Amino acid sequence: MEGLQKALKIFKIILEEGEIKRQENFSLYKEFAEDDVRIVLNAIEKEFSCRFLDLNESIYLIPEIDSKTLNLSFKNFKDSFYTNTSNSELYLYYYIFMYILYEFYNGKNNNPKKITFLKVSNLIDRLDDKFMKYEKLNSEEIQLLEEQFRVNIKTSAELWRGMIISQEQSNKKNKITVIQKLLNVLSEQNLARIFDDDEIRTTEKLDALMSQFYLKMDRVREINSAFEREEL
Amino acid sequence: MNDFLKDFEKRMEWIGIVESIVNRKGKNTQLESLFKENDLSNVIFALLLFIMERTLIEDDRCDMKAIQNFLKDLLATYYLMVLDEAEIKKLSSYLVKDILQNNGEPYIYKAKNYLENSYKEINIRLITDKVIENRNERKIIYRLSNQGYDFLFRTREVDEEIKFSIEQFKLKEYVKRKKFNSAVRQSLELITFVKQAKKRIEEFILNVKENITKVNSDEYKILVESTYFILEEEKETMDDMLRMVRQAEDKMNEDLGSEIIEEKEFLKAKKEIEEVIKNIDIVIIEQRNLINSRQDLGNIYLETLKKSLEYSFEKRYDFEEKVLKELENYNNTFDKIIKLLNPLFLPKFPKKWLNIKGIYENQFIFRPREESKEEIIDYSDINLELEEELRIKKINAKYVEITIEILEETYKHKTITLKELIEIFKNKGRYNKFVENRDLFMIAIKLYDIGEIRLKEFYNNKKTVLNFETEEYDLELVLTNKAFIERNLVENISNLLITKEVDEVRDKFEVDRNGIKFTEIIEFTNLRFEVN
Numbered sequence: 108m109e110g111l112q113k114a115l116k117i118f119k120i121i122l123e124e125g126e127i128k129r130q131e132n133f134s135l136y137k138e139f140a141e142d143d144v145r146i147v148l149n150a151i152e153k154e155f156s157c158r159f160l161d162l163n164e165s166i167y168l169i170p171e172i173d174s175k176t177l178n179l180s181f182k183n184f185k186d187s188f189y190t191n192t193s194n195s196e197l198y199l200y201y202y203i204f205m206y207i208l209y210e211f212y213n214g215k216n217n218n219p220k221k222i223t224f225l226k227v228s229n230l231i232d233r234l235d236d237k238f239m240k241y242e243k244l245n246s247e248e249i250q251l252l253e254e255q256f257r258v259n260i261k262t263s264a265e266l267w268r269g270m271i272i273s274q275e276q277s278n279k280k281n282k283i284t285v286i287q288k289l290l291n292v293l294s295e296q297n298l299a300r301i302f303d304d305d306e307i308r309t310t311e312k313l314d315a316l317m318s319q320f321y322l323k324m325d326r327v328r329e330i331n332s333a334f335e336r337e338e339l
Numbered sequence: 340m341n342d343f344l345k346d347f348e349k350r351m352e353w354i355g356i357v358e359s360i361v362n363r364k365g366k367n368t369q370l371e372s373l374f375k376e377n378d379l380s381n382v383i384f385a386l387l388l389f390i391m392e393r394t395l396i397e398d399d400r401c402d403m404k405a406i407q408n409f410l411k412d413l414l415a416t417y418y419l420m421v422l423d424e425a426e427i428k429k430l431s432s433y434l435v436k437d438i439l440q441n442n443g444e445p446y447i448y449k450a451k452n453y454l455e456n457s458y459k460e461i462n463i464r465l466i467t468d469k470v471i472e473n474r475n476e477r478k479i480i481y482r483l484s485n486q487g488y489d490f491l492f493r494t495r496e497v498d499e500e501i502k503f504s505i506e507q508f509k510l511k512e513y514v515k516r517k518k519f520n521s522a523v524r525q526s527l528e529l530i531t532f533v534k535q536a537k538k539r540i541e542e543f544i545l546n547v548k549e550n551i552t553k554v555n556s557d558e559y560k561i562l563v564e565s566t567y568f569i570l571e572e573e574k575e576t577m578d579d580m581l582r583m584v585r586q587a588e589d590k591m592n593e594d595l596g597s598e599i600i601e602e603k604e605f606l607k608a609k610k611e612i613e614e615v616i617k618n619i620d621i622v623i624i625e626q627r628n629l630i631n632s633r634q635d636l637g638n639i640y641l642e643t644l645k646k647s648l649e650y651s652f653e654k655r656y657d658f659e660e661k662v663l664k665e666l667e668n669y670n671n672t673f674d675k676i677i678k679l680l681n682p683l684f685l686p687k688f689p690k691k692w693l694n695i696k697g698i699y700e701n702q703f704i705f706r707p708r709e710e711s712k713e714e715i716i717d718y719s720d721i722n723l724e725l726e727e728e729l730r731i732k733k734i735n736a737k738y739v740e741i742t743i744e745i746l747e748e749t750y751k752h753k754t755i756t757l758k759e760l761i762e763i764f765k766n767k768g769r770y771n772k773f774v775e776n777r778d779l780f781m782i783a784i785k786l787y788d789i790g791e792i793r794l795k796e797f798y799n800n801k802k803t804v805l806n807f808e809t810e811e812y813d814l815e816l817v818l819t820n821k822a823f824i825e826r827n828l829v830e831n832i833s834n835l836l837i838t839k840e841v842d843e844v845r846d847k848f849e850v851d852r853n854g855i856k857f858t859e860i861i862e863f864t865n866l867r868f869e870v871n
Contacts (some may be wrong), residue, residue, distance in 0.1 A: 157692075170692045172700070179691040182809070191785045193815050194704055201698050208695075223468065224443035226436065257701035296693045300470075302479055303403065303432065306443075308470065316695065326699045 108197040110143025117144070118151055121159070121168045125297045126312055129164035139166055162315040169316070179296075187292045199263040200289050201330045203234065207299075211309055212317045218319050231282050238264040240337075256333055341453075348450040348459040355448025356490050359463045360384070360438060367433050378418060383434055385413055387483070390466055391491055392483040401481045407431045435481065439466050514580075514587050519611030522584075526618035529577075533625045540629065547643050578627065581619045588612045735808045739820045741773055741782050745833060746828050749868040757783055757866040758844050773849050780861060785812050785839075787866055792835040794818070794828065832870045840865035852861065 117139055118147065120127055129136040138144050141159065148159055156174035160167045170177035185192045188200065210233075214221035241249060241264040249261050271281045290307060293299040298313040309317075321327050333339035358849040360383050363371075371379060388567055389409045393401035407427050422430065436442060446463040465487035468479050483491070514522050591608055748763055749755050764770040764779070773779040786792065797818055809815060845862045 116458075137417050168692060170694050172694055172697050177692050178697070179693040181697070182811075184693070184697075185690055189788060191788050191812070191814060193813060194703070198702050201702070204698050221445070222443040223440065224436075226442060229442060239778065254703045259702050259705055264706045292693075295690070298693070298695075300383065300477065301469075302477070305432070306479075308479075323700070324696060326696070330699055 108169065110141065111147050113138045113141070114144045114147030114151065117148065117166070121166065125167070127166040128142075132332065136164070136166065160316070160320060162319045163311070165311070165315060167312060167316065169320070178276050184292070187295075188288050195259065195262040195264055198259040199266045200285070202258065202263045203230075203286065203289060204293075205330055206230075206234065206237070206334065212322060213331055213335060219322060220309070220314055223308070224302075227283065227301070227305050227307060230286065230307065234267060234282075236259055237339075242268070242308045252338065256330065256339055258330075258339065260339070344453040348452045348461070351448070351450035352461050352463075352486075353490065355450065355461050355463050356486070357447075358448065359441070359446050359465070363438050367437065370433050373420065373422075374418075374429075382410070382413065382418075383438060386410065386434055387439070387465060387487060390481055391483045391488065402478045403431060403435065403481075406435060406481070410434075430840050435466070437834065440468070501858065508578065514584055514615070517610050519615065523611050523614045523618070526615045526622070529622045530625070531617055533629070537625060537629055548814055577619060579621050581616065581623070584612060584615050584619065588616075589595070626869070731808050731810060734810055735816065735820070736822070737772075737778060738782065738812050740815050741779055742814075742817050743823060743826055743828070744769065744773075745755060745782070745786075745868060746832060747826070749807050749870050750828070750831055754867060754869040756840055756868070758842075760868070761844070761846060771848065771850070774859075774861075775850055777861070778858075780863065782812055783866055785814070786835070786868075787837045787839070789814065790837060792837075793833070795833040798829050834871050836869045836871070838867050840867050 113135075117127065117135060120132070120135065127135050127139070127215065133209045133306065139148070139159070152158055154179055156171040157177050160169060168177070170179075172178060181197070185194075185197050188197070210221045210225050210230070210274070211222055235322055241260050244252075246261075252258075253260050255320075267282070270285065287304075290299060290301045294301070294311075298316075299307055299309050301307055322331075330339065347578065361380055374382070384407065386409070389406070390401055410431055411422065414422060448461045448463055449458045450461055452459045463486070464484050466481050467484045468481050471478055471480050471628075588609070591605060591612070594605075744759065744764070746786050748760055752759075761770065761779075764773055770779075792814070843862060843864045844865045845860070847860050848860060850857050850859060
């Protein structure tokens with residue numbers, strides 16, 4: 108019974124606060140490793156289709172993709188942006204997000220985090236360069252790339268090109284507001300934040316998740332390699 | 340390999356640091372042009388010292404705002420430059436983020452290692468930053484890195500220490516080479532240095548006694564650590580030096596005995612050696628006295644500090660800030676009322692979590708339309724229950740119908756408001772259907788969000804969309820719907836513009852849900868539709 112209570116407390120706090128840090132909540136962190144607590148947490152993982160990860164002395168919760176209760180689905184993610192976000196626009200935002208992750212975590216050392224922060228203005232410049240490069244490819248070449256990496260390149264490039272950079276009319280989509288919207292979503296997830304309206308910084312949570320979990324996935328490696336070779 | 344090239348790469352670290360500032364890679368010529376030659380480099384170094392000062396105080400207050408204030412004062416006072424808030428903000432950001440932090444990326448300086456005939460990559464990082472969270476407020480504070488400290492101290496703080504060591508080194512070399520005349524001059528230099536240290540300590544004691552508030556604990560710390568630490572080290576070296584000089588004296592006596600040197604030469608050298616020994620003795624005595632005085636210095640400082648605190652302890656509350664303003668802002672009553680209503684609402688699961696893997700999932704690829712094919716590509720892999728599929732199709736058909744009506748009426752009138760449209764739909768008998776699920780209003784809001792719908796441009800781009808219908812209103816799906824295309828509205832309408840009006844729309848209507856009639860009242864800002 109005690110194990111059940113502790114496990115439920117852990118689950119509750121993670122749902123409310125997003126993580127349990129050893130430094131801030133040592134007793135709870137310690138209880139996470141207890142056998143009877145682990146049994147209950149395993150059952151929770153199975154029922155809710157999620158996973159508890161202990162990384163860098165913090166415990167995080169990752170929902171599985173098919174978890175209807177916990178996972179931020181494609182539709183939910185879309186709703187976090189503008190009310191009329193189309194699928195193609197969402198794929199552009201995915202592309203930007205993948206690129207941001209690549210910029211931060213493409214180091215070759217034990218700690219793959221390469222930069223401390225990324226300026227929004229620099230990000231926009233680099234995306235401009237990337238999408239301009241795609242415009243020089245012919246349809247066949249783009250099609251090949253899209254088939255190879257299963258990423259929408261043509262529509263993303265068109266959408267990006269169609270956006271202005273100015274922030275003058277805040278209800279209109281432009282490059283800066285789109286990136287800010289994306290960062291808002293990430294901020295709500297405690298993954299990244301914007302400082303001084305210009306500096307993108309990752310959180311400890313994202314650093315831990317990327318370096319010790321996501322970067323080991325084949326698909327993530329494939330995309331990062333493609334960015335590195337400048338194919339994507 | 341030449342010995343003097345040993346550890347060459349370590350020397351080059353300082354060159355790398357200077358280069359990172361002086362040969363600024365992130366050149367913003369607009370900002371740089373505000374300064375005369377070398378002025379900006381001076382400002383950057385002054386800024387580094389400011390950050391060092393703040394780091395030593397350890398108050399975690401060296402944020403961008405503090406840096407902006409410092410630069411504003413510095414430029415106004417010493418460079419006669421008065422910049423406005425926006426310019427100061429821009430300049431501060433440029434200096435800190437672009438120059439000192441190299442836009443967040445590591446600054447690598449490649450130095451040659453001659454021993455291994457390879458290059459060593461030196462990471463240059465003069466400042467570090469940290470995100471501080473305080474009562475839901477986050478800010479970044481800046482600190483000097485160890486490398487930064489090392490560099491700045493070498494430019495002044497340990498200058499005297501190094502000089503002292505250099506003078507000792509020179510004396511040693513002179514004695515080794517029997518240049519006793521030069522050794523005498525060197526020994527006098529050493530006396531000067533130790534007397535300077537003594538003077539610094541005496542001044543500090545005077546300041547402490549005159550006004551303790553003008554002296555801060557960091558000054559005391561630096562004085563104690565640097566001065567006394569140096570003295571301890573130098574004393575050992577001076578003892579060695581004395582031994583060395585006496586050995587030189589003995590050697591000389593031997594040389595005279597074995598007639599290697601002449602007597603005249605011997606007498607001159609002996610006099611000089613005695614002079615050197617006398618001076619070294621003075622230095623050693625002064626050093627010993629200063630080291631012994633350390634305890635006294637500490638006692639004087641702490642006693643004076645203690646006495647000043649006894650008289651200056653005072654606590655103040657700003658009543659207006661602490662009490663009155665808090666009362667004025669007391670607005671959590673509403674939260675409590677909402678909590679009472681909670682049992683009436685459906686339970687809501689805490690927020691959803693993002694699995695980053697989902698971002699990387701294989702995407703459905705949009706394909707360009709070919710002329711002979713239909714506009715819509717059916718994606719038949721989606722597995723939906725037939726009933727559900729039909730329901731969603733029906734919803735989307737209604738969306739198409741409403742959008743067509745809005746466009747046609749707007750085209751007829753050239754410009755029309757939502758209020759007017761409502762009247763028209765009522766007259767046509769279509770209104771109740773259009774507001775069944777508030778569809779008409781939801782579509783109006785979505786169109787307003789877009790702002791301007793460029794119909795002609797949309798069709799000219801020959802875009803094809805995935806026919807993945809959901810309950811949501813998707814304008815692209817509507818525009819490529821067969822029923823919509825058949826109306827050929829694009830022939831007459833290039834663009835549809837939606838703007839806000841000043842007045843409000845208020846309407847009452849009845850809806851039937853599962854056999855139960857509901858009366859709904861809706862109120863929102865009027866919109867205007869315009870075509871061209």
